[in-house]
Amino acid sequence: MFEKVLIANRGEIAIRVMRACRELDIKSVAVYSDADKTSLYTNYADENYPLGNPSPAKSYLNIEKIIDIALESGADAIHPGYGFLAENPKFGEECEKNGIKLIGPSGKVIHEMGDKITSKALMKKAGVPVIEGTPEGVVEIEEAKEIARQIGYPVIVKASAGGGGIGMRAVYEEEELVRAIESTQSVAATNFGDSTVFIEKYLEKPRHIEFQLLADEHGNVIHVADRECSIQRRHQKLLEEAPSPIMTEELREEMGGSAVKAAEYIGYTSAGTVEFLYDNGNYYFLEMNTRIQVEHPITELVTNTDLIKEQIKIAAGEELSYA
Structure with a gap:
């Protein structure tokens, strides 16, 4: 298990990761910009280090500075939270170069699933249903x-x-x-x-359903049930429900099976989410979030799992705690 984890984020998600670290007897390291110097999370951590300039580009997105702090503090792993560097493949590469474990999937997987055209092509090969569309970018x-x-x-x-x-x-x-x-x-x-x-x-009135995944480095992949976020404004989620109110055991088994198949096909490890659109009895792959999501506590509450602890354990090479 890790001895010390740096959290490359701020606010709520930083505290959430620090709490999991405490419960696992891991020391936590906070980083903060000048704007967050007196924030709660900086005092909650065992150690904290300044990033300086309050501009995110020069603080929380400054890969070189965050890696330097990780090395200075003796952190053996970094948890990126969500947003900022969580889906930046370059960050994972820099962690690897410096002998620091990124608590998340590989840079290759982040890159492949971060591109919607590439991810759709991979899911099609994996046998996961995708919406009919252009196989490549529009040129002419x-x-x-x-x-x-x-x-x-x-x-x-x-x-x-x-x-x-x-x-x-x-x-x-x-x-x-x-x-x-x-x-x-x-x-x-x-x-x-x-x-x-x-x-x-374009599906005009689809249901937006997502499956939470956990996958370790020993080939174990499970889904931790479903959430629905169909109530949106300007494509931004307003309300998240778990489980989905339209879900049946049969549909959950089928859609959850596709989500697991997707993760297995790309060699995914860590926590992640596969999102689907459901319309008139059919479902289609939408995208994969290669990180923990803002709405992860909803799944934790209804399934009695600790997704952040599992992320940390997976990155440390342990097998999943849940079957």
């Missing part, structure tokens, strides 16, 4: 029009490197398609540094 407008005709309107234009619904545009007729593609490309380039977009069939 005329080709995009032809693909949209084949799929059938309405379609949706999405940023390949994006998340959180940023830049997504539903298109109901061909006249709107060019504007939607140009708009999404612009938003994607600004927000993600990658203007690649793709098109897929």
Whole structure:
């Protein structure tokens, strides 16, 4: 087991990880920007170190500085929480170079599942249902029009490197398609540094269901039941329910089985979430979150599991505590 873990995050999730560390007799290290100097989490940790500049880009996203602090403090692992560096493959690579264990999946898996086009292609190979759409990024407008005709309107234009619904545009007729593609490309380039977009069939009133996963380094993969986040505003979750109110044991077994299959196919380890869209009796892979999510405590409460402790144990090479 680790002796000391640095938490490369702030606020609520930092305290959550520190609490798990305490219960596992692991010392915790906090990092803080000038803006968070008096925050609760900095006092909750066993040790704390300043990051300086309150700008996230120069503090919580400063990989070099965080690695330096981990080495200085003697931390043998880093937990990235969610947001900030949690889904940055480069961060995992830098941890590995410096002999520090990242409490999360490999950089390769983060990279593959962070790209929506690549992740859909992998899931298709794994035998997980995916929504009909373009297999690659949209390049030619005329080709995009032809693909949209084949799929059938309405379609949706999405940023390949994006998340959180940023830049997504539903298109109901061909006249709107060019504007939607140009708009999404612009938003994607600004927000993600990658203007690649793709098109897929638009499901107008789907249920948004996600399966929590745990996977260790010994080949054990389980799902820890389901959550539903269909109540959203501008593609941002407002309400999370667990279990999903439409779930049956048969559907849970089938969808949960697909989520496990997805994780096994890509060699996933740590905690993660596979998200599906459910529509008229069918379900489709949407994306995979290669990190712990904000809403993880809901699953912990209804299933009596400790997902953060499991993350830490998995990274330390232990087998899952749950069957």
